[in-house]
Amino acid sequence: MTTNGSQQNGPVGDVPEDANEHCPGTQSERAGKAEACAGCPNQQICATAPKGPDPDLVDIAERMQTVKHKILVLSGKGGVGKSTFASQLAFALAGKDKQVGLLDIDICGPSIPKMLGLEGQEIHQSNLGWSPVYVEDNLGVMSIGFMLPDPDEAVIWRGPRKNGLIKQFLKDVYWGELDYLIVDAPPGTSDEHISIAQYLKATSVDGAIVVTTPQDVSIIDVRKEINFCQKVGIPVLGVVENMSGLLQPLSSLKFKSITINGDEEDVTAAVLQEIQRSSNLLQSVYTYSEVFYASSGGAEKMAKDMKVPFLGRVPLDPGLSRAAEEGRSCFSDGSCKLSASYLNSIIGKIQCTVEASADSSSKV
Amino acid sequence: MQTVKHKILVLSGKGGVGKSTFASQLAFALAGKDKQVGLLDIDICGPSIPKMLGLEGQEIHQSNLGWSPVYVEDNLGVMSIGFMLPDPDEAVIWRGPRKNGLIKQFLKDVYWGELDYLIVDAPPGTSDEHISIAQYLKATSVDGAIVVTTPQDVSIIDVRKEINFCQKVGIPVLGVVENMSGLLQPLSSLKFKSITINGDEEDVTAAVLQEIQRSSNLLQSVYTYSEVFYASSGGAEKMAKDMKVPFLGRVPLDPGLSRAAEEGRSCFSDGSCKLSASYLNSIIGKIQCTVEASADSSSKV
Numbered sequence: 108m109t110t111n112g113s114q115q116n117g118p119v120g121d122v123p124e125d126a127n128e129h130c131p132g133t134q135s136e137r138a139g140k141a142e143a144c145a146g147c148p149n150q151q152i153c154a155t156a157p158k159g160p161d162p163d164l165v166d167i168a169e170r171m172q173t174v175k176h177k178i179l180v181l182s183g184k185g186g187v188g189k190s191t192f193a194s195q196l197a198f199a200l201a202g203k204d205k206q207v208g209l210l211d212i213d214i215c216g217p218s219i220p221k222m223l224g225l226e227g228q229e230i231h232q233s234n235l236g237w238s239p240v241y242v243e244d245n246l247g248v249m250s251i252g253f254m255l256p257d258p259d260e261a262v263i264w265r266g267p268r269k270n271g272l273i274k275q276f277l278k279d280v281y282w283g284e285l286d287y288l289i290v291d292a293p294p295g296t297s298d299e300h301i302s303i304a305q306y307l308k309a310t311s312v313d314g315a316i317v318v319t320t321p322q323d324v325s326i327i328d329v330r331k332e333i334n335f336c337q338k339v340g341i342p343v344l345g346v347v348e349n350m351s352g353l354l355q356p357l358s359s360l361k362f363k364s365i366t367i368n369g370d371e372e373d374v375t376a377a378v379l380q381e382i383q384r385s386s387n388l389l390q391s392v393y394t395y396s397e398v399f400y401a402s403s404g405g406a407e408k409m410a411k412d413m414k415v416p417f418l419g420r421v422p423l424d425p426g427l428s429r430a431a432e433e434g435r436s437c438f439s440d441g442s443c444k445l446s447a448s449y450l451n452s453i454i455g456k457i458q459c460t461v462e463a464s465a466d467s468s469s470k471v
Numbered sequence: 472m473q474t475v476k477h478k479i480l481v482l483s484g485k486g487g488v489g490k491s492t493f494a495s496q497l498a499f500a501l502a503g504k505d506k507q508v509g510l511l512d513i514d515i516c517g518p519s520i521p522k523m524l525g526l527e528g529q530e531i532h533q534s535n536l537g538w539s540p541v542y543v544e545d546n547l548g549v550m551s552i553g554f555m556l557p558d559p560d561e562a563v564i565w566r567g568p569r570k571n572g573l574i575k576q577f578l579k580d581v582y583w584g585e586l587d588y589l590i591v592d593a594p595p596g597t598s599d600e601h602i603s604i605a606q607y608l609k610a611t612s613v614d615g616a617i618v619v620t621t622p623q624d625v626s627i628i629d630v631r632k633e634i635n636f637c638q639k640v641g642i643p644v645l646g647v648v649e650n651m652s653g654l655l656q657p658l659s660s661l662k663f664k665s666i667t668i669n670g671d672e673e674d675v676t677a678a679v680l681q682e683i684q685r686s687s688n689l690l691q692s693v694y695t696y697s698e699v700f701y702a703s704s705g706g707a708e709k710m711a712k713d714m715k716v717p718f719l720g721r722v723p724l725d726p727g728l729s730r731a732a733e734e735g736r737s738c739f740s741d742g743s744c745k746l747s748a749s750y751l752n753s754i755i756g757k758i759q760c761t762v763e764a765s766a767d768s769s770s771k772v
Contacts, residue, residue, distance in 0.1 A: 123568055183517050183562075185486010185595045190625070215596035216484050216629035258628065259714075261484075261597045261636035266567030269598065294486045294595065295516035296562045297570065323733050324491070327559065328517035335562035353654070353699065354664065354672075361696040363655065364689075369749060371655075371694075378693055385686060388665075392679055394695060395662040398654065398726050402733040413560075425699050432624050432703040448670060 123149050164309050167277045170236075171310035174208070174285040176461050179303065179315040179341065183328030185294035187320045188349035188421070190218040191431045192450075193291040196316075197223070198436035199454045201246040205286040208239060210276055211250035212303060213293035214269045215262055220252035224434025228253055236281035249280050266298035273302050294328070296335040304339040313461045314342035316418070319409075320350045321401035326409050333413050344460055345416035347453055348406035353396045353423040354445055357389065358382060398423060416460075419453040421446050472578070472611035475509070475586040477762050480604065480616040480642065484629030486595035488621045489650035489722070492732045493751075494592040495523040497617075499737035500755045502547040506587040509540060511577055512551035513604060514594035515570045516563055521553035525735025529554055537582035550581050567599035574603050595629070597636040605640040614762045615643035617719070620710075621651045622702035627710050634714050645761055646717035648754055649707035654697045654724040655746055658690065659683060699724060717761075720754045722747050 120134025129143035138144070139154025147153075171177070180193040190213070197209040211219035220226050220240075228240045230253045239247030251262065251272060282288065293299055315336050319329040329346070336343050362378040363371045382389045403409075410417035421427075424446035430437050437443035437450060472478070481494040491514070498510040512520035521527050521541075529541045531554045540548030552563065552573060583589065594600055616637050620630040630647070637644050663679040664672045683690045704710075711718035722728075725747035731738050738744040738751060 185517075186488055186621075186626075187486075215598055216486075216632070218625045218629070221625055221628065259631045259635050261632040261639065263597045263602060263636055263639065265599050265602060296564045297516055298566050298599075301564060301566060320487075322729060324519045324522055325487075327522065328519070330560045331517070331562040334560050335564055338562065338564065353697070355697060357663075357695075362658075363694045363696050364692065365694060374689065374693060377689060381687060381690060386682060388675065388678060389682060391665065392675060393664045393666060394658075395664050396654070396656060396726065398724060398729065400726060400730045400733055402730075423699060425697065425701060428623060428699065429701045429703075432701055 125149070163274055163278055164306065167274070167306050168309040170278060170280070170282065171288075171307070174282060174288045174310075175465065176286060177288045177290065177307060177310065177312045178344065178457070178461065179290045179292060179312065180318065181292050181300070181315045181332050181336070182294050182318045182325075183296065183330070183332035183335075184319060184325040187294075187318050187325055187329075189294070189318045190222055190291050191427065192316070192318050192347060192349065192421075193289050194219060194222040194431065195427075195437050195450055196454055196457070197246060197248075197287075197289050199438055199451070200287050200289075200458070201243055202436065202438055203458075205245065206284055207246045208282045208285045208288040209246070209248045210280075210288060210290045211248070211252065212273050212276065212290060212299050214251050214264060214272060214299070216293065217250045217252035219248060219250045219291055222431050222434055223248050225253070226258075226434070230254060233281065236279050237275075238281060247282065249276055269298055270302040273299060274306055277306050296331060300335065301339075304341060308340075312341055313464065314344035316344050316347060316457065317415075318347045318349055319406050320399050321348055321352075321397075321405040322399045323402045326401075326403060326406065329406075330409060330413060333415060343415040344457060345418035346406050346410040347418050348420045350399055350423045351405070351420035353398050354393050355425070357392050357394050360394065416456075418456050419449060421449045421453070472589075472608070475583060475589045475611075476766065477587060478589045478591065478608060478611065478613045479645065479758070479762065480591045480593060480613065481619065482593050482601070482616045482633050482637070483595050483619045483626075484597065484631070484633035484636075485620060485626040488595075488619050488626055488630075490595070490619045491519040491523055491592050492728065493617070493619050493648060493650065493722075494590050495520065495732065496728075496738050496751055497755055497758070498524070498547060498549075498588075498590050500739060500752070501588050501590075501759070502544055503737065503739055504759075506546065507585055508547045509583045509586045509589040510547070510549045511581075511589060511591045512549070512553065513574050513577065513591060513600050515552050515565060515573060515600070517594065518551045518553035520549060520551045520592055523732050523735055524549050526554070527559075527735070531555060534582065537580050538576075539582060548583065550577055570599055571603040574600060575607055578607050597632060601636065602640075605642060609641075613642055614765065615645035617645050617648060617758065618716075619648045619650055620707050621700050622649055622653075622698075622706040623700045624703045627702075627704065627707065630707075631710060631714060634716060644716040645758055646719035647707050647711040648719050649721045651700055651724045652706070652721035654699050655694050656726075658693050658695050661695065717757075719757050720750060722750045722754070 118132025120132040127147040426443040727744040728747045
């Protein structure tokens with residue numbers, strides 16, 4: 108038993124759950140009128156609903172004219188650090204005096220407001236449209252997170268409603284002149300992803316950064332995400348391997364003894380004293396632990412297999428986790444000692460690729 | 472669902488917190504206690520369950536009774552779209568209605584047989600898959616949901632929404648599990664690096680281990696502890712208390728557990744998850760207690 112994940116040769120547009128067999132698709136010219144439609148509960152809607160190009164796409168293209176570069180941050184897998192990476196990318200580019208917009212299209216679990224230190228902020232409207240919420244003059248953010256009166260209240264929306272909001276984020280938000288619009292997506296290859304690809308089709312998307320962690324269970328899903336990009340025509344700017352090992356100064360750790368009964372006892376003070384009395388080596392050394400086992404060679408090998416660029420690794424860094432919790436930039440205060448240089452290197456490569464392509468196409 | 476005694480959903484508002492890892496080890500544990508267990512993976516875009524049960528490459532067969540789950544053991548059967556993909560790299564690019572259709576088939580067309588436990592592993596979020604599974608199982612009785620999180624606020628925020636979702640659709644919350652809750656490792660099991668002024672790394676593991684061997688028993692037997700994921704608002708225990716749902720316990724970050732998940736093994740059978748197995752056992756014991764006690768008391772009514 109197999110299933111075909113491709114929609115390329117199938118119906119045109121969605122096939123509703125209660126549709127007849129051989130449904131031509133809701134966007135087909137024959138929708139509601141084909142032989143297969145007889146008796147279908149959606150027949151009348153399909154026959155009378157407008158089809159053809161979506162006029163909203165024209166509005167979106169107009170809004171996007173003032174945006175130089177559009178980058179999607181994707182992953183097939185949840186919890187790999189997409190939003191953390193997207194946030195730090197936004198901070199870094201804004202820190203280099205670029206005009207940056209950060210758009211959060213995760214409707215069920217919007218992390219971006221917290222990671223930019225903007226919890227509790229609201230969206231205001233002007234005659235130009237919805238106004239992004241600004242961290243700095245040159246860093247504006249949009250997310251459903253700003254629209255929830257009660258942050259504990261679940262957003263229990265099916266696909267079409269999520270798509271509608273994503274469309275509004277592109278159509279109704281006044282982003283102004285932007286050097287970079289970064290779009291942070293939820294994990295997966297479903298409604299949000301199909302929609303953002305469709306809505307931005309008429310504009311030019313520079314590409315997608317795909318984030319993963321080293322384990323196979325992540326890599327498997329991320330291969331699917333790269334396949335999705337190839338199917339919908341989004342260039343893959345490269346792959347980032349996050350949470351790639353844990354490097355920590357030995358003297359920064361806590362220490363515990365575990366008794367035969369399994370009870371834990373904190374012995375940090377005693378151990379640190381011993382370290383102080385011992386050699387320079389122990390006092391200055393870093394511990395390294397893989398933590399997430401890369402059973403098939405991790406992201407670098409996967410990127411090579413799939414013929415996409417490998418942008419680099421970012422180690423697990425408790426300082427980065429803390430910066431994300433506290434809505435701070437990793438680069439401004441030296442708190443992410445272990446990860447900042449790796450992030451910088453990756454972001455430099457992205458900027459190079461994106462701005463070089465722009466330069467070469469403007470010279471044509 | 473009449474032949475299924477207990478139905479448990481494994482949910483999270485947040486991705487990557489260890490739902491599938493937990494659901495898999497829960498299935499292994501219950502099967503290890505001789506229960507008849509079914510594990511249903513309703514993550515259509517990123518199905519992790521086949522790998523975590525060591526069943527990659529397996530296919531689904533049909534019988535006259537319906538679709539047959541793929542069996543790890545006689546008493547542990549698994550169903551996932553992962554078994555239906557001819558090419559594992561091929562993305563499943565489906566909108567909501569098509570995903571819902573397959574989830575319905577998983578419940579309607581699969582011959583699960585007599586089960587003590589059906590565990591349903593869901594993707595993160597509160598959208599189509601979650602609305603659908605709640606609707607489809609409404610007429611049957613769902614024992615409840617286990618909600619998995621990690622300690623950080625960015626996870627806790629999303630998980631509060633998930634608990635709210637459960638309350639809205641009438642799914643009891645059996646409890647919250649805090650996964651990746653600190654990293655405890657034997658000092659002597661680590662690698663060691665020196666970092667030069669230029670930022671270059673040099674492996675000095677051998678030299679450091681020699682020094683540790685020459686030093687006291689304390690250094691030789693001690694464990695290092697690192698929080699890793701900072702719990703800025705008190706983590707899952709506090710959140711569970713605020714939201715008046717049970718807190719089932721913590722599971723530490725355990726490289727052995729990550730490896731078991733990669734290799735599709737049970738955590739309990741071979742002692743490879745030294746750091747996490749006892750925590751998992753404790754949590755699973757509480758779940759079993761709650762679920763089977765409720766069943767006992769309702770059958771006495």
